[in-house]
Amino acid sequence: MKQIILTGSSSGFGLTAVKTLALKGHTVYATMRNVNGVNAAVAKELTDWAKTQQVKVIVVELDVTSTTSVNNAIADIAKQSGGRIDVLINNAGISFMGIGEALSIEQTELLYQVNTIGPERTMKAVLPYMHQQKEGLIINVTSVQSRQYFPILSTYNGTKAALDAVTMGYHYELKSSGIDVVSIQPGAYQTTDITTKSISGNNAAVESQYGADVLDFKRALFKFFEPTPASPDPKEVADVMLKLVELPQGQRPVSNVVGGGGNTDKIEVMNETMRQIVEGTVEFLPKAFPA
Template sequence: MSKKVILITGTNSGFGWLTAHSLVALGHQVYATMRDTQGKNSDKAAALSVLENVTVLDVTLTDDKCVQQAVERVIAESGRIDVLVNNAGFSLNGVAESFTTADLQAIFDVNVFAPWRFIKQVLPAMRKQAEGLIINVTSGFGRVSFPFATIYAGSKFGLEGISEGLHYELKRLGIDVAIIEPGAFPTEMSQKTQYASDQSVFEGYSAIAEMPGKMMIALGGLIQSHNPDPQMVADAIVDLIGTAKGKRPLRTVVDPITGKYIEAANHAVAEQFGPGLTLFGMGELLT
């Protein structure tokens, strides 16, 4: 695999942390973003910074200017940007009605708008190169929406929609867009699930009040019994980067627990997507 310049978001923990280490081990130049590198993430920033070919960038994902400056620095120092991995995200769970508009704005700002900020900034350089790869980490909940994960799923559906359209728009410009769909893994994100702000609606949901808790208990049990390794997601990202341009699949499911039905959904859509594009006069975008 030739050496590439790779920008990864959310590298202070979980998939991003493992991906950064995996790519550096292969000799790639990695720009690892996280926030608060002088505060709560200082230890993680320091640990990554001592690795050869790693530059840690303090980036606030919700700040347009901050994202722009980060991408400009990568290009100024390395002369190009080959791969963007949009990994950062967070989860909100609970009764959907209990989420305020501000709650939705917060999760969409990180899970949808932040990836778009980076995509918007890297595309001019990738188009000029006529080469590039954008990997967006979504979720199995980007394909199906489970009760009490409704708002989180909505944000991941949004990123999936952006990714799928871009996959076809950019293919003939030499740029690949690929989606990683992880299932449940024992990462810091899964252990720091946040909940909704509007508790006033809970009384009206007394008939199903125990269900969110049951879901989390069941999920914890599945993770404990299967013990899925988060490195699987990092390995899938590495594999996509190492795959030849134009040969990368749109979606890659990484879910040893419930991935089969997500794969089945992906397969069913893929079978009909091509004929649909052709019907609308865009069949040439398939090749």
Template sequence: MTAINRRSLLAGAAATGALAAAATVTTQDVFAATPDLSGKSVLITGCSTGFGRLAAEHFARQGAKVFATMRNLPRPEAEELSALALNENLDLQVIEIDVMSDTQVEQGVKQAIAANGGPIDVLINNAGISYGGPLEIQDMAATLHTFDTNVFGPQRMIRAVLPGMREAKSGLIINVSSQLGRVIAPSYGMYSPTKFALEALSEGLAYELVPHGIEVTVIEPGGYPTMIWKNANENSVALLERSDGTHTSGYPALVNQLGKRTGGGSTDPMDVPRAMAEVIAMPAGTRPLRRAVHPGSKPQLPINELTAKVQVDWLGQSPFGPWVNAVHSG
């Protein structure tokens, strides 16, 4: 079967030539230009701090119409972001969405679509949480909280925006994963399992959306100094406080670290919004499935390259071949 990329598939034409599986991996970390995002509508989850807050400001300054969502409104972070938008004359609106709430997701996305006057161009699933500690000590409350935020939340958002994107025959979904969505470090609780799930969700979705002209990109950051570390420490301390020792007694060294973690060093969290902006500005049909972001080590790159090759070797000549080849051919 001839390899087909997204652009030619959607145009109904076949592409010839060898498939480069490595095209699904982008290694660039130098951001030489500031993309123009004028005319793009972007809905972002988790905008109170971190990558979400930085992305909302950055995209709006580059001309995008931004819907910055966060939970628990009213809150100071929302007021600050709204005031910034007013002072800089940015097209930015704050909307309340807790990604764990079916009702808020449905209502918030409808509000954004109405304000946009049509389907959202770009959804960025950025909201996420973490607990620390060995897997045995993760009680079901911590397990459900992590999966509900990091996996079920993106799925709720995806289901809310996709009907409009499919009608428009265009769109982009960016899911913020992690290096720890492809490689595993001990004592990060359910964080890696949720990010592995998000990676699988994203890749399967990317295949299925090829006929609809909608693309999916997974952003895989390394460590950056954002509020996720502080929040994870607080979650971990609360987990320990409700533990009775039945499970924690087996891991004294690992448990002793909980509540004390820091990370990211002197890296610049703006790397992530810049990488997202580059992906958004790319021509449709050329966006990578995965984008690793970090100035240092990117241990997931060989895994990304290998799994792309495996997917193409396994399914490239099957009835699913046009979808799989399209996603991995760039």
């Protein structure tokens, strides 16, 4: 059974994944911010649930926007795990749906800090342990929006596209070291907290300068994210996490779309095209420019 670190465990995909992975016998370090504050109730609920189910879930304070917090959390986890870290799942994220101009630059920076730079922080913190083991798995939760650049999600799209690019690069950098780096690209799961925890733009007044076409699209997008009885189950994403964890090293696809809706086939073609471009270049350049 594996020692798994999962960020953003307080809600959404993360909370479901903690339970899915733990019930399969894995030890899950469920990390989140403010375990003694706003997330105290969910931290206690997870701890109590783990005792009832007789599974291993350990709640750990971790803020992906702080290098000190990340390094302290990973060091603490390594002590508890006997120095072994098998899997890191970068799930923590925040969303913004609205006119991109409505975001202050500080809010844009926050989106990139949480969604893009945060995963790089945690990767850099766990990789020394994985190198020592000569094996490991890093799963970065990106989004189908890393491939389809709808308006009203402009900055969010950028953060997820950047993380997908980082994932692809790390995948080939670490492949020969026995460490798999892959992404999961979830679609829309309306029953998660994607809208309730979405930030609001500080400069919302700029919307008065925009045309009806854009504002109609924004209205329709928010309507699309309202939960209905037909909304997909976010456990689908947790199940893909579990599948990737349990696949043998070297057999995990670099990109994994789940719940992508009507554009799934097109996104998978884009992913395959990008994989071929990167692999072709990785094979070609050393032959063209031998050492």
